[in-house]
Amino acid sequence: MRELNVEALARVEGDGGITVTLDGNKVKSVTLDVHEGPRLIEQLVKGMKPEDDLTVIPRICAICTLSHRYCALRGLEKALGIMPPEKTQLTRELMMLGENVESNSLHTFLLALPDFLGYPSAIAMLNDYADDVKRALRLKKFGNHVMAVTSGRIVHGENPIIGGFGKYPSKKALEEIKLKSHELIPDAARDVELFASLEYPTYPEAETVFMSVNAPNKQYGYAGDTILISNGKEVKAEDYKKLTSERVVTHSFAKRSLYQDKPFTVGANARLINMGKRLDGQAGDLFKQHYSDRWLKNPLLNNLAQTIEMLWSLEHMPDIVDQIAGLDDPAIVQPTRLTGSGTGAVEAPRGTLYHHYDVKDGLIETADIITPTAQNLDDIEKHMKLTAERMLADDKKDEEIKLVLEMVARAYDPCISCATHLVTLKRI
């Protein structure tokens, strides 16, 4: 019996590792071990006012901070009987586009790309790919800028509030976003071509199920009230527990999810598989050009999906900006009730995020948050196990196997510290 260990998985957020247990040349198990301690955020917000929850909840993650805030807003506003006005919805949409560009540019270029090009890190890539790294950083900077303009600051912006925004972006700021997004579109298109030209190992390939929100009006987007499943089904966001069936495992501080007893994928590839036909512009053209049946099997293609999505986000910004600029600032909508329940579902860059709230007499009674990484963990392990088995059968060296396993884990863009607040400690 021997073990292949990646003790500290680099270039992901949080503290995790991979353990492959081998019996001779047979793979007994592959585990993605999450070492981060539980964060118990759901317990922390119990008894809080909804507006206070909004300040605490985004602290789950500094990179999907706006996804968490938006998801909480969607859940809480449903619970409080609030229908946000059009300008509010559009400005929230714009902030999500910014976060998508910010996060996808960082993940694809600085975290995932070095493996494909044979470098240990983005720093090592600088000598040969300085322009590409700088292009990614420029996109990240712009994504951060859009987040700051809409939410008030780069990280943990407090401007999106229940029923509206504290302050809407000025016309000048919106115009700058429109101009800059236009300017960056060719950069993002180059990124798609670069990722389309990479060689994606076939070892992890296996059929799986893909889930994402169903953006309204048959458009592509990052929020919705129903969940699309690649088997053709559609489920209300409120029924998220039927989709995720959470459970605890012994080797990890994060809960796991199964759909009909099987692992599933959430993320950019899931969004494109479920809604890719709705993409317009250059992103739509490039998706049609590069999409194949391999997308349904190979998680590494999530990297390519993220670049296509980043391009769409940039192409979509000018239109959203024009719509926002054409509307007057609405008053903040007040709750119509103080007791109720609501579930928010949004697409964080790394996949579908759920926030469910029960509010009683104006205070939060229960909160339930299911992050994309927690949903993906079983799927990651499934694809890693297949990878290890197939590479061992091909007599690949341990170092090669470890590298591809890391690539598989990284392809899901996991956010380990987001995933670890989900364990409940029960004392009997």
Next chain:
Amino acid sequence: MHKLRNTPGDTEADLKAQIEAFAGNGKIYVLGLGNTDRADDGAGVLVAEALKKHFPRYSYSEHDGVEGTVLDLSEKDEELTVFFVDAANLKMSPGTIRMVMKEEIKDTEITTHRVAVALMASILKRAGKKSAVICIQPKAIEFQGRVSDPVKSAIDILVKAFLQSIKSRR
């Protein structure tokens, strides 16, 4: 790792001299890093925010976006040095200040949440700009804690030294 200040001890004049010796004749920019929610961990941001009141064109913090700031500085057509200021566990007395060079920074620290200082320093170096990390030894980094006295004193002395250095060459 270069000694900038032991604690208790050296004056801002010593600190200023060492900063200027490293920076040569070029302009000096400060980029403060850290988390102000965690007591002394926010020391770098506090230095930058204090400097901003006097020299907003020469001082930036993590709240302004690290990558964007570094990209913009790397493209400036002038001789310049960027000093990253951050709390770091030097295993020395709280408030001790040291200067760490690019070659001494770990280059594997890129995560989803934070792009490596080493990458930023490499980008600056490729653009012909100098950079160094000024590290302040924290005493306490608990959530919502207060900045400790020795780190307050280190922040003060660093701000005074930078103010004089930036003023003399802007």
